[in-house]
Amino acid sequence: MSSALSSTAQKLMLREQYGTPEQQRETVTLGMWIFLATEVMFFGGLFMAFAVYRMRFPQGFDEGSADMSIVLGSINTAVLIASSFAMALAIHSAATGKQYRSVWLLLTTAFLGVAFLAIKFTEYYQHYEAHKVPGIWFETSKPEAGAMQLFYVFYFAMTGLHALHMTIGITLVIIYALRAAAGSFDSEYHTPLEALGLYWHFVDIVWVFLFAIFYISGLHT
Amino acid sequence: MGPVVSVKTYMFTFLALLALTLSTVLIGFLNLGWGSMFVAVLIALGKAILIACFFMHALLEKKIVKLVIAGSILWFLILVTLTAGDYITRGWVAFGGK
Numbered sequence: 001m002s003s004a005l006s007s008t009a010q011k012l013m014l015r016e017q018y019g020t021p022e023q024q025r026e027t028v029t030l031g032m033w034i035f036l037a038t039e040v041m042f043f044g045g046l047f048m049a050f051a052v053y054r055m056r057f058p059q060g061f062d063e064g065s066a067d068m069s070i071v072l073g074s075i076n077t078a079v080l081i082a083s084s085f086a087m088a089l090a091i092h093s094a095a096t097g098k099q100y101r102s103v104w105l106l107l108t109t110a111f112l113g114v115a116f117l118a119i120k121f122t123e124y125y126q127h128y129e130a131h132k133v134p135g136i137w138f139e140t141s142k143p144e145a146g147a148m149q150l151f152y153v154f155y156f157a158m159t160g161l162h163a164l165h166m167t168i169g170i171t172l173v174i175i176y177a178l179r180a181a182a183g184s185f186d187s188e189y190h191t192p193l194e195a196l197g198l199y200w201h202f203v204d205i206v207w208v209f210l211f212a213i214f215y216i217s218g219l220h221t
Numbered sequence: 222m223g224p225v226v227s228v229k230t231y232m233f234t235f236l237a238l239l240a241l242t243l244s245t246v247l248i249g250f251l252n253l254g255w256g257s258m259f260v261a262v263l264i265a266l267g268k269a270i271l272i273a274c275f276f277m278h279a280l281l282e283k284k285i286v287k288l289v290i291a292g293s294i295l296w297f298l299i300l301v302t303l304t305a306g307d308y309i310t311r312g313w314v315a316f317g318g319k
Binding site for chain 1: 225226228231232234235238239242243245246249250251252253255257258261262264265268269272273275276277282283285286289290292293294296297300301304305308313314
């Protein structure tokens with residue numbers, strides 16, 4: 001155990017139900033992965049439903065996809081990948097004892113997360129301006145209007161659910177940045193950061209697939 | 222403490238993910254028909270594997286974590302197989318020229 005460890009970190013380091021810090025870390029990591037497995041089921045159902053309707057109405061879904069802004073979508077993908085990179089570096093900094101760098105990298109991660117949401121909501125506003133709100137305010141001159149609305153239902157439901165995950169993630173990253181600044185983590189104990197990192201990277205993976213299914217198939221039209 | 226991966230590995234992963242994103246967009250502009258979505262999802266799968274292996278260092282975790290990951294993929298494939306089998310045999314979706 002490091003002598004430089006703050007009293008907070010010492011207190012948090014080993015809970016009484018664990019034999020060793022290593023066992024505690026493995027339990028936390030396994031728990032987070034099991035939670036992510038349930039998230040695969042959660043998003044998986046939506047992806048499957050999208051796949052079925054995409055195969056049923058390929059033309060209408062391509063018409064919907066053609067409305068997407070590939071520029072904003074690509075920038076957002078890059079922003080989210082950069083945030084994952086910052087998160088990986090934040091954990092690496094904590095693990096190598098660079099506490100201040102870890103705090104700044106966590107804040108960078110949160111900032112990039114907020115930037116992602118800002119760009120996403122800009123896109124939502126553009127859809128609203130273009131009267132592309134399915135069921136409520138939907139106007140199009142294209143032939144497959146019904147299937148196009150269905151595309152937008154999936155688009156808003158899936159990217160909205162992803163944005164909710166982002167919001168929860170950003171809140172946690174800010175809280176953990178404050179905890180890191182207060183000296184709760186060091187090179188010996190930073191398991192909560194690792195668990196948070198797993199969640200953040202998973203949300204990144206979900207977006208990678210959302211980008212692939214919503215933005216690409218309408219590009220050539 | 223958990224597995225420590227070098228900064229260089231993270232950097233290469235980051236650059237590879239950006240390169241794959243760019244290639245997804247460029248390939249998207251080609252008119253590949255149904256193949257357009259197929260290629261995009263295939264590249265996304267590659268990106269997901271990079272993130273899971275290097276950012277989430279899944280390869281360095283214990284066997285039980287790998288089992289959970291394999292389990293989640295298997296369960297998702299059960300969902301896909303049974304659902305697709307149902308819709309395709311009803312002729313409700315166009316698949317394989319039907």
